[in-house]
Amino acid sequence: MHKEAEVEAEERYSRQIRFAPIGVRGQRRLGEASVLVVGAGALGASLAQHMVRAGVGRLRLVDRDYVEVSNLHRQTLFDEEDAEAALPKAVAAAAKLRRVNGGARIEAFVADVNRRNAESLAADVDLVLDGTDNTEARLLLSDVCFGRGIPLVYGGVAGSEGMTALLVPGDHCCLRCLLGDAAPALTCDTLGVISPAVEMVAALQAAEALKALTGNRAALRGTWLTVDAWHFAVKEWKLPPPVEACPHCGWGEPTAEARREIAEYGGFVRLSPGMERYKTRDGAKAVFLGDEAEEGAGADALNGDAAVKGTREDALHGADSGYEAKDALSSDDSEDEAKDVLSGDDAEVEVEDTLSSDCSEAEKLVVLCGRDTFQLTLKPSVSLAEWRRRLVAADCAITADNRYLLRASTAEGERIVIFAEGRALIQGAGEVERALDIYRHYLSDETRRRADEPSVGF
Amino acid sequence: MNRPLDFKLYVITGENYHPGRDMLEVMEAALRGGADIVQLRDKTSPKRELIEKAKRLKELTAKYGVPLIVNDHPDVALAADADGVHLGQDDLPIEAARELLGPRRIIGISTHRIEQARAAERAGADYIGVGPVYPTGTKPGRQAVTTAYVAQAAVEIRIPFVAIGGITESNAEEVLRAGARRLCAVSAIVGHADPESVCRNLLEKINAWTSGEPAVVPASLPISVALSLPESRNVREIVLTVNGRSERTQAATLLELAAQYKLEGRSVVADLDGAVVPRQLWGETPLHGGCSVEFVHFVGGG
Numbered sequence: 001m002h003k004e005a006e007v008e009a010e011e012r013y014s015r016q017i018r019f020a021p022i023g024v025r026g027q028r029r030l031g032e033a034s035v036l037v038v039g040a041g042a043l044g045a046s047l048a049q050h051m052v053r054a055g056v057g058r059l060r061l062v063d064r065d066y067v068e069v070s071n072l073h074r075q076t077l078f079d080e081e082d083a084e085a086a087l088p089k090a091v092a093a094a095a096k097l098r099r100v101n102g103g104a105r106i107e108a109f110v111a112d113v114n115r116r117n118a119e120s121l122a123a124d125v126d127l128v129l130d131g132t133d134n135t136e137a138r139l140l141l142s143d144v145c146f147g148r149g150i151p152l153v154y155g156g157v158a159g160s161e162g163m164t165a166l167l168v169p170g171d172h173c174c175l176r177c178l179l180g181d182a183a184p185a186l187t188c189d190t191l192g193v194i195s196p197a198v199e200m201v202a203a204l205q206a207a208e209a210l211k212a213l214t215g216n217r218a219a220l221r222g223t224w225l226t227v228d229a230w231h232f233a234v235k236e237w238k239l240p241p242p243v244e245a246c247p248h249c250g251w252g253e254p255t256a257e258a259r260r261e262i263a264e265y266g267g268f269v270r271l272s273p274g275m276e277r278y279k280t281r282d283g284a285k286a287v288f289l290g291d292e293a294e295e296g297a298g299a300d301a302l303n304g305d306a307a308v309k310g311t312r313e314d315a316l317h318g319a320d321s322g323y324e325a326k327d328a329l330s331s332d333d334s335e336d337e338a339k340d341v342l343s344g345d346d347a348e349v350e351v352e353d354t355l356s357s358d359c360s361e362a363e364k365l366v367v368l369c370g371r372d373t374f375q376l377t378l379k380p381s382v383s384l385a386e387w388r389r390r391l392v393a394a395d396c397a398i399t400a401d402n403r404y405l406l407r408a409s410t411a412e413g414e415r416i417v418i419f420a421e422g423r424a425l426i427q428g429a430g431e432v433e434r435a436l437d438i439y440r441h442y443l444s445d446e447t448r449r450r451a452d453e454p455s456v457g458f
Numbered sequence: 459m460n461r462p463l464d465f466k467l468y469v470i471t472g473e474n475y476h477p478g479r480d481m482l483e484v485m486e487a488a489l490r491g492g493a494d495i496v497q498l499r500d501k502t503s504p505k506r507e508l509i510e511k512a513k514r515l516k517e518l519t520a521k522y523g524v525p526l527i528v529n530d531h532p533d534v535a536l537a538a539d540a541d542g543v544h545l546g547q548d549d550l551p552i553e554a555a556r557e558l559l560g561p562r563r564i565i566g567i568s569t570h571r572i573e574q575a576r577a578a579e580r581a582g583a584d585y586i587g588v589g590p591v592y593p594t595g596t597k598p599g600r601q602a603v604t605t606a607y608v609a610q611a612a613v614e615i616r617i618p619f620v621a622i623g624g625i626t627e628s629n630a631e632e633v634l635r636a637g638a639r640r641l642c643a644v645s646a647i648v649g650h651a652d653p654e655s656v657c658r659n660l661l662e663k664i665n666a667w668t669s670g671e672p673a674v675v676p677a678s679l680p681i682s683v684a685l686s687l688p689e690s691r692n693v694r695e696i697v698l699t700v701n702g703r704s705e706r707t708q709a710a711t712l713l714e715l716a717a718q719y720k721l722e723g724r725s726v727v728a729d730l731d732g733a734v735v736p737r738q739l740w741g742e743t744p745l746h747g748g749c750s751v752e753f754v755h756f757v758g759g760g
Contacts, residue, residue, distance in 0.1 A: 043760040133760035135725055156757040163727075163757045177736040178727055185725040185758030193759055224727060224734045226754055237752070238733040245738070 009103075013055050026214030027055060033213045034058040036125040038113055038141060040089040041065065042188075042198040043155050043205070044131025045077035050206035051129070052097045056213065058105040059097065062121055063090040064112040064375070065425075066405055066417065074195040086400035086407050088419070110404055110419055112375065113137055118144045127209055130154045131202075135185045142167065142175035146248040151212050155205040159191035160230030162201030165239060166208040166220060172239040174249035178224075197229040374426045374435040378443060381422040391416065394442050414438055463525075463564055463584050466664045467657060468620045468642035469493035470529075471500065471515070475649035481511070482518055484648050489522040491657025493647075497544055499529040512538030525564060532558040542566065542584070547574060552581035568622075570603055572610050579617050586615065587642065590623020591633055595645060605636035612637025613695065616704045627659050634667040696747040713740035715751060725756035 009031065010017065010024075017027050033056050037048045040063035051059050067075075067082040067089055075089075082092040094108035111117060113132070122128055122144045130153060132138055138154060145152040146169045154175060155164040167175060204225060211219045223236035242249040382390075384406045388398060391408045396416065400407035406418045416438065417425040424443055429435040469488045476484050485496060496519050498512050512528055516538050519526040525541035528534050532555050535543045542564025543555055550558075555565050568587040569575040578586045588611045593602045602623065611619045621638035626646040633641060641660055650656045695706045700715070709715040712735055716722055728735050729752040735743050745751070 039760050041760050131760050133758065135756065135758050138758075156760060158757045158759040161757055163754070173736045177738060178734060179725055179756055180737040183723055183725040185756040188759035191759070224729070226757075235752070237729040240734050240736050240739075243736045243738060246736075 009055070012103075016054065021216050021219060022210070022214050026216070029214050030055045030210075031057045033127070034060070034125040035127050035129060035209065035213070036060045036062070036122055037129045037131055038062055038121070038137065039131030039133060040077075040093040040108075041071065041131060041133055042074040042076075042193070042195070043157065043202050044129075045075050045089070045093050046199060046202035047129045047131050047155070047205055047209075048093055048097055049077055049100065050202065051209065052101045052104045052106065054206075054210060055101070056104065058107070058125075060107040060109070060121065060125060061090050061093055061097075062109040062111055062113055063088065063093070064110070064419075064423070065089050066407075067092050074193060074198050076195070076199075085402060086405065086417075087402065088404045091404055111421060112423060113140065115140060119148075122148060122150055125150060127212055128152045129205060129209055130156075133187065135179065135183070139176050139179070139181075143248050145169065146174045153205045153209050153212075155201045156185070157193055157197045157201050158186040158188055160194050160197045161186075161191075161226065161228045162197050162204075163224065163226045164201050164204045164208070165224040166205075166212065166222075167239070168212075168220075169242075169249065171222075171241070172249070173241060173243045174246060176248055177240075177243045177246050194229065197227075200227050200229050372428060372430060374429060374432070376424050376426070376439065376443075378418070378422045378424050384418065384420055387418050391442060396442065408442075410438060410442065416442055418443075463618060465495040465525075465618070465620075466640055466668070467493050467661050468495045468497065468622070468640060469647050469653075469657070470497040470642065470644045472644045472648045473500065475645045482514060484653055485515060486518055487653040488647055488657050489519065489524060491654035492661045493524065493657050495525050495527065497527040497529055498540070499544075499644075501530075505531065505534060508534050509537045512540055516540055527564060527566060535559065535563065544568070544587070552578060552583050556582060566620075569611075570600075571607065572614060575611055575615050575619070579615060583617060585618040585620060585640075586611075587622045588619045588638070589621060589642075591621050592624025592629060594624040605633060608633060608636040608638050613706065616697075627656060627663075630660055630663045634663060639664065639668050696745060696749075698745060698748065699750040701752050707745070709745060711741055712743040712745060712751065715745060716740060716753065719753065721753055725758070727754045727756055728752070729754070 009027070013027050016022055017024055022030075035051050035056050035058070037044050037051065037059060040048065040061050044061070044063060048059060048061050065088070066086050067078045068086075069080070069083045071089075072078060072080065072083060077093050077096050078089070087095075088110040090108040090110050094106050097104065097106050109121070113121065118140050122141075128141055128145050128150055130138055130141055132141070138156075141152055142154075144150075145167070149169045151169070152167045152175070153164065154167060156162060165172075167173075204227070208220060211217070221236065222239055224239055225234065225236040227234045243252075244250040245252040247253060384401070384403075387406055388401060388408075391406070392398065395411055396408035398406065398408050399415070400417075404420055408416045408418075410416065414429050414434070415425075415427040417427065419425075426435045426438050429438055469485070471481055471485060473481050485493075489496070496515065498508075498515050500508055500511065503511065508528075508531065512526070512534055516526045526538075527542045527544045528538065528540045529544050530546065530549055532543045532550065534540070536559065540563075543559060544566045545552065545555060546568050547570070549555075549567075552565055552567060559565065564584045565582070566585045566587060567574075567578045567583050568589070569578055570589070575586050575588065588603070588608055590600055590602050591605060591608060594600075600623075608621050618640060619638070620640040620642045621633045621636075622642040625633055625641050625643045630641055641664060643656075643660065647653045647656050647660075695708050697704060697706050699705070700707075700719075707715055707718065709718055712728055712730060713722075716726070716728065728737070728740060730743060730745075731749055
């Protein structure tokens, strides 16, 4: 760091540096740290803000949703203009965060985190902060983090309650071991949510993240904590060690399915699963311990060989300027592979089963956060301008149109949101059947044919 | 009530059993003998007089650090600053008495079958009377419930229960064998020429059955450590705490317990004695008497 920048940083973070456990050394580590925040909703936006204000050098933020008015009561980074413009949360958050701290390198991705892109997103970060809103995504993050030896700070809220835990590969068992396979969890849609509960959990997550990133390992709680902001109560329980037989946190053999998934979506590190885990875990541990002497070795292990690193750079930094998640994350994979992105996700099996016969053309429909929103990937990938043309031809009213997404209202009042990366949300359809109808009428190839023959209206 | 309620020997006044002797004198003998909770029962005196009696008795029991319970009348209990009230099934409901007495005073109630005991527990009674175990002159005409009900209460009821009705030095053993750990006697004590020695003898018998068991059963406070049943009873049930409530279960493992609550298919985090237990280890995680389990629904919003 140049002398001038150093002086400026010292001024900027003076109160935080004065906090003895962080100090100059801890602050420097924050500046060198890379953090991935998954989800830019209530928790995610708050977490991102904590990290960026604290001086984390590089923050990667990924979110699949866009800002709506109903978010504003708890999602503190957004305002009415963002909702009005229907900006993707990742984009709106990044814009705010850049104003908060111009020195931070902020990478925003508009994307649904899935098996195919999760590895790339987490590849070169020191810590992952969970700001997601569903169990499936969390289990996926857990798999990826434990595979790569990256500490994961889980956080969840619903109603006035929240939970959080920092899971450290090598020290603790993974989220999959704690929870079993995905099952419906308490969500903001069923219980509602109040902002203070969000902020309590985000604050606790951020505190553990700061400890981890500044090398304050001894100060980590090592517990699963639950908190209720309304009927005030805090409880915590010691986190268990890795489960020997688990392929993620222990040393168990990956299941056939896991093997298939790793082969299919494992990304660029095509080593045997066991080797990869071994390598990355040791590396991450060294970095995590924050020991100067080991840091070099850790970084090497994390980066893998040069070829791998190159791929990753391509994968993630190819689209720095435009947040084009599609370009950034599809990199070397063909369109055909992209189509299967969601099929590997066993959490949605039930919905998929009911749809698979009906909906071979459509990508798999996924219920998003249970809030009457269905998500699907579109095929073939079409530009937003072309979608606009088709939807207008199908008598839809365009209610938002920016460089990241297009939002349209059907004649029946349902909303269709199409993201530039080729993903769509159908909102307000109520039933799966209706969502499918909407897909068939507006988003399938049928739509294109109708659009090409203007005389046939819908 | 500032401390958890516990007692072993419950003595009730019965002036008709000791004509010519002063009630306070008799009760003091019982207290010297180790009575650790006293009830004023007087179905005949007018309230004004009853309050005076209660006040004097309270002075006495306070000297021995023993709570005084007033039979039937919350207003008398309040007026005399007694420690609690004992209700019959036909008296004021527990909830109403609680309204009058506030959270700190003791409320006990007589029960004659397990349904009443369960209801009392649910309604927030601090203890229940279980009886009459044997036919008694104090409750003429009431069918004895026998030790079968005592055994039932011992298995099911978590708040302190005291066996009452016709209990004497000679049948106390039988009642204790059925699972009672607290005894109450009226005529056997106050009708005896030497209440002090009767109390001593009864306490000795009770202590023989309770040695080795934790002495304190928290009543109105959240229960964190619960009792194991005595081994001699040879019941494979254990008492444990589930989400802050004392429960009995025959589940041998965490998985079986989760199944009882129908939690197998749900996103739940399980904690045993302060540490989270990984889900796949539930089946091989044994439960032991007195352990504390928390099941927490996974919170998934963000």
